[in-house]
Amino acid sequence: MTAETKKPFKRISQETIQEVLDVSILDISEQLGHSPRRSGKQYAIFCPSPNHGSERTPDTYIEPYKNIFKCFGGGGCGCGGNSSIAYYSWTENGEYDPKKHFLSSVKGVAALMGISLKYTDGSSEKATIAPVKRTKVYKPKETEPRDDGECDRLYRSFLSLCPIRAHHYEEWKSRGYSNEEIKLFGLRSVPNKEELQDILQSLHQQGFDLKHIPGFSQRASKSAEGLVWEWSINATDGYFIPVRNEIGQWYRMRIRRDAGKPKYIWFSSYDNSDDTSCEVYLLRRYGASSGAPLNITVPTNVVQNWHVGDSIQDYFSTDTVISTEGEHKSQLSANILQTLVDGVPGVGNV
Ligand SMILES: [Zn+2]
Structure with a gap:
């Protein structure tokens, strides 16, 4: 019997895959010629999926800070993801199934960014273009609220x-x-800049510490003496909807925006003050992420008698938990059904 000599399977090295994963969605979008346009903290583009059909306005958003993208055009076509690989695949294939598209997309991103492919067997394939200058993918440190x-x-x-x-x-x-x-x-409108200054002053006078409260953070601006930090909120328009935990505390907030998509976002902030390569307008400190918690929604007559700190079980017993989308729908259905409703946050948190 002769031993069969098996040719070793040639794989792309982890090093190359990591290099491709480090490419920001914004950079690959630019390399693909999608001309992302900045609007606030996000960038807007027409849906990169060839299956989406024609759009009058760019309704796909790239959030460079979180390195995610999502299509909202006509309610969204499912196009979205959190890597340059997924973005490339949506552009080329109109979908991203890692089993089918991972390898070809890694190669595609590498080719567009001038990244040479290194293989596990030691061989390599040199890029045909010079390395493209890249913006960094920001990763804020995790801060507990x-x-x-x-x-x-x-x-x-x-x-x-x-x-x-x-x-x-x-x-x-x-x-x-x-x-x-x-x-x-607790429904209230998001204050404008002038109103916010008065509110922040009042909160400070009352002795409140805003550090690591989701939605609040300090923003940096440049001055002759260096960076100046000022308290601010991560919201510009729309209104607040407090979100209750199981003992009735308003521990998180949602924002219903007047414009932009998605309509509902979390009131959340971050801390990247140790990121020396970050552009000043994106620098924040003392922020905290809201996470994506559940909202305990109960009928109005229960809320009226619900003392903060008491468990909802003391007031309301039910085995039925109904999931709905969006804060208003869950509040209204709670009133109609007289049932505890777990409000599941609506589309995404982009
Ligand atoms: Zn789309």
């Missing part, structure tokens, strides 16, 4: 100082909320 009770006290004081704009009030009314419910649920 303060405890729920501290978030609750701060959010309640903060919201009590926030305005109620006429168009928001009309919207809440048209959704069927009474004045009492608007107050009870």
Whole structure:
């Protein structure tokens, strides 16, 4: 019997895969000629999927900070992901199935970025173009939010100082909320810059510490003496919807935006103050991520009698938990069904 000599299977090295993974979505989008346009913290492009069909406005968003992209055109076609590899595959194949598209996409990104392919057997394939200059993929450090009770006290004081704009009030009314419910649920408009300055001053005078409360962080600006840090919030328009935990504390907040997609986002912030390569306008410190928690939604008559700190089980017993999308829908369905509803956050958190 003769031993068969098996040719070793040639694989792309982990080193090359990592190099390709380190390519930002923004960079590969530019290399693919999609001309991403900056709007605020995001970049807008037309959907990269060839299956999407024609669009009048660019409705796919790249968030460079989180290195994610998602199509919202016509409600979204499913195109989205969190790597340059996925982005490339959506562009080439109109989908991304790692089993089918990973290898060809790694090679595609490498070719466009001038990355040479190294193989596990020691061989390599030199890139045909010079390495393309890359922007860094930012990775903010994970900061734990303060405890729920501290978030609750701060959010309640903060919201009590926030305005109620006429168009928001009309919207809440048209959704069927009474004045009492608007107050009870803590709905408030996002303050503008001038209003925010007064609110922040008032919170400081009341002795509140804003560090590591999701949504709050300090922003940097350049001055002759170096960086200047100022407190700010990670919201520009729309209104706040407090999110309750199981003991009734307002421990997180959602924002219903006036414009832009998605409509509902988390009130969240980050800390990347140790990132020396970050552009100044993106620098933040003392922020904290909201995560993506569940919202405990119960009928209005239960909220009215629900003392903060008491478990919802003391007021309301049910085995049924219904999942709905979006904060209003869950509140309204709770009132109709008189059932505890776990509000599952709506589309994405881009
Ligand atoms: Zn699309």
